[in-house]
Amino acid sequence: MFCSDYSNLASDVALVTGSSGGIGSAIVTELKGLGMTVVGVDNTGTELGAEDHLITADLVAADMDELVDEAEAACGKPFDVLVNCxxxxxxxxxxxxxxxxxxxxxxxxxxxxxxxxxxVGRRMLEHGYGRIVNITSIHGRAGAIGCLPYDASKAGLDNATRTMAAEWSRRGVLVNAVAPGFVRTAMCTDERLAQPWFTDGYVSSGRLPLGRAATPDEIARPVAWLASRQNTYITGQVVYADGGLYSTF
Incomplete structure (x- = not known):
């Protein structure tokens, strides 16, 4: 269904936040595999080897224009892609x-x-091209016990995605979100996924149709496609990479 020729991405530059996390590092690797130059931003300073450049920053305290200036200086050109992870x-x-x-x-x-x-979007609009992908969550559509601020934040980011897409798409900046369900990361380990709340509540019950958590690269692949120049028409969407979880009730 999708074109597999990514040869036109060799000059693209991407900025990825949360680049040392499980999903973030997989996204960096995937974008690098498509030929993009990647600048990672993370508050830990942990370099996993895939980023071309790593900036250590606290996104809450940072002046965003100064952060983008520093990141652009590191790679030598404005960004074509932003992934908020x-x-x-x-x-x-x-x-x-x-x-x-x-x-x-x-x-x-x-x-x-x-x-x-x-x-970043202001600069993309000046150049008439950009791809922004926000990593949200199934929590943006379905609440969970003990997760009130997280659920609210992801629901808000889903709608922010739609609004930015509505405002910017005609000027060449497409904005989408990818919403994972369960993903095997440091926060959702094999040990945690072996507990009854997951094995009985989701797998055995059939509530999770694919019957397993995703690997980080299974989230990174749709992110990379939405962030690529192969995506010319999809915008304002929240893509649920959740193994079918939200298809059941």
Whole structure:
């Protein structure tokens, strides 16, 4: 269905936040495999070897225009692609939440990607081309116990994706989101996925049609396609990479 010739991506430059995380590092690897130059942004300073350049920054505290200036200087040209992947969560019942927890999750997961998208998007609009992909979550569409700030942040980012697409697509900047379900990462380990809440509640029950969690590269592949020049018409969409989870109830 999709063209497999990515030879026109060799000059493209991508900025990926959360680049040392499980999904983020897989996205970096996938974009690099398509020939893009990739600048990673992460608050840990952990370099996994795939990024061409790594910037250590706290996205909540950063001046986004200065961050983009630094990133563009590192790679020598404006960005063609932005992937907002950085995210945090808390596992706290709603009645026990306090403002600092709520504000931190919303700041990282919602405010920072909006601000960075605006900073990068302005420059993309000047050049008449850009691809922005936000990593949201199935939590943006379905709530979960103990995840109130996370759920709210991802729902907000879904709608921010649609609004930016509505405003920018005619000027060459396509904006989409990829919403994973369960993914094998440091936060969702094999040990955790072996517990009854997952094996009985999702796998044995048939609630998760594919019967397993995704690997990070299975999330990275649709992200890379949406971020590529092969994507010429898809915009304003939230693509659910969830193994069919949301198809059941």
């Amino acid at each position: 950085a995210g945090v969560s808390v596992d706290t019942p709603a009645e026990d939440l306090r403002r600092p927890e709520i504000e931190r999750v919303l700041a990282v997961n919602l405010v920072a990607p909006i601000e960075l998208s605006i900073a």
